[in-house]
Amino acid sequence: MTEITHHISDHLLDAYVTGNLPHAFSVVVAAHLSLCDACRARAEAAEILGGALLDRVAPSAMSSGAKERLLAALEDTSPPSAPIARSGIFPAPVMQALGGQPPKWRMLGGGIRQQILSADREGSLRLLYIPAGRAVPEHSHGGLELTLVLQGSFSDSEGRFGVGDVETAGDEIDHQPMAGMEGPCICLAATDAPLRFRAMIPRLLQPLFRI
Amino acid sequence: MHHGDARPASEENGFLSNDKTSPTQPTLWLLAVRDRRDRTAFLQLFDHFGPRLKAMLIRGGLRDGSAEDVVQDVMLTVWHKAAQFDAHRAEASAWIYRIARNRRIDLARRKPPPEPDPLAEPEGSEPDAPQILALGQEASMLRRALEALSPDQAKVLEQAYFEDLPHSRISEMTGLPLGTIKSRIRLGLERLRRDLKDLRQP
Ligand SMILES: [Zn+2]
Numbered sequence: 196m197t198e199i200t201h202h203i204s205d206h207l208l209d210a211y212v213t214g215n216l217p218h219a220f221s222v223v224v225a226a227h228l229s230l231c232d233a234c235r236a237r238a239e240a241a242e243i244l245g246g247a248l249l250d251r252v253a254p255s256a257m258s259s260g261a262k263e264r265l266l267a268a269l270e271d272t273s274p275p276s277a278p279i280a281r282s283g284i285f286p287a288p289v290m291q292a293l294g295g296q297p298p299k300w301r302m303l304g305g306g307i308r309q310q311i312l313s314a315d316r317e318g319s320l321r322l323l324y325i326p327a328g329r330a331v332p333e334h335s336h337g338g339l340e341l342t343l344v345l346q347g348s349f350s351d352s353e354g355r356f357g358v359g360d361v362e363t364a365g366d367e368i369d370h371q372p373m374a375g376m377e378g379p380c381i382c383l384a385a386t387d388a389p390l391r392f393r394a395m396i397p398r399l400l401q402p403l404f405r406i
Numbered sequence: 407m408h409h410g411d412a413r414p415a416s417e418e419n420g421f422l423s424n425d426k427t428s429p430t431q432p433t434l435w436l437l438a439v440r441d442r443r444d445r446t447a448f449l450q451l452f453d454h455f456g457p458r459l460k461a462m463l464i465r466g467g468l469r470d471g472s473a474e475d476v477v478q479d480v481m482l483t484v485w486h487k488a489a490q491f492d493a494h495r496a497e498a499s500a501w502i503y504r505i506a507r508n509r510r511i512d513l514a515r516r517k518p519p520p521e522p523d524p525l526a527e528p529e530g531s532e533p534d535a536p537q538i539l540a541l542g543q544e545a546s547m548l549r550r551a552l553e554a555l556s557p558d559q560a561k562v563l564e565q566a567y568f569e570d571l572p573h574s575r576i577s578e579m580t581g582l583p584l585g586t587i588k589s590r591i592r593l594g595l596e597r598l599r600r601d602l603k604d605l606r607q608p
Binding site: 213 | 432445448449452455456457458459460461462464465473474477478481482483485486487495496497498499500501502503504506507508510511515517518519520521522523524525541544545548549552553563564566567568570571572573576577579580584588589591592593594595596599600
């Protein structure tokens with residue numbers, strides 16, 4: 196596997212660590228942290244700061260009886276079941292978003308497949324499968340798009356993205372990612388606004404993308 | 407409970423004997439919970455973090471009663487997940503902050519937040535006392551740097567970590583004079599990870 200060269204920006208990482216990043220983007224960040232030791236260390240450093248802030252906050256007294264309640268709960272509760280773990284190319288956060296099941300792909304035409312993992316008003320999350328050498332229709336978006344490569348690679352005007360790399364695209368970017376020739380590219384993408392496709396036929400496809 | 411009871415086995419090789427350079431007291435309590443299911447240490451963690459967690463949650467918009475309920479949830483998670491605490495990579499306060507943050511997200515979104523793959527440590531590896539020590543030293547420098555911030559600067563951080571800070575304001579955090587310490591912590595954690603990988607690939 197090649198070295199990861201495209202990472203999470205400070206801004207997004209701070210938003211993630213402090214719990215201010217919408218769900219779809221948090222899944223992409225958590226999946227990248229699963230693959231990238233450098234960004235995991237950055238996130239942990241930011242958490243140390245969170246701990247230091249917690250340590251110095253002016254305490255607010257717990258009500259009497261809180262301790263007894265806690266001790267009673269220790270007896271009554273059993274440990275939570277282990278969370279869904281990673282499987283194959285999918286890190287744990289992706290397997291959790293998949294509900295522990297393998298992807299159920301939907302054909303989008305041109306051999307491209309996708310599965311929508313979540314969609315709410317703050318953003319949507321999906322897995323994309325792009326056959327080797329195939330391009331995703333040229334598109335731009337109204338907001339932020341984060342794309343993490345899980346298998347293979349893609350290239351666009353911003354460079355080449357291999358396994359573990361994240362592309363952060365703002366609304367200024369018109370890009371047309373093309374999968375590498377070495378094999379199908381599978382990636383995880385979060386967007387906070389509907390994709391807008393340029394070419395005519397892809398626009399007809401857009402309802403299929405459902406985002 | 408005597409303080410010495412909670413000290414990790416790694417202290418016996420002398421790295422952590424100096425009080426100034428041993429892990430924080432809460433980290434020692436959490437290690438006692440992890441290694442010996444020590445209830446006295448657990449209640450000490452509760453006495454220390456309960457009121458602080460409650461204050462943090464009230465800052466985040468919860469009312470008194472719900473804040474206490476969430477503190478209970480967080481402390482139960484601390485008890486049940488203590489085995490996952492790694493003193494090489496976090497202090498107790500950071501680890502507990504993360505649990506509280508996740509619980510807050512879970513409640514707000516009605517779905518658990520994604521969590522990165524757990525790091526697999528090599529079997530039977532000894533605690534790396536110098537790493538634990540270095541992390542503790544950097545963390546106390548971070549605490550001193552926090553004290554030196556202006557009230558406005560500290561407020562931005564507290565808003566981000568305890569409340570909801572709009573995206574547009576997150577970048578204000580990057581400009582604060584804590585960057586150097588944070589990157590030293592990051593480098594230490596990265597180095598540790600590389601060492602562990604080397605250990606696993608003989
Ligand atoms: Zn990274």
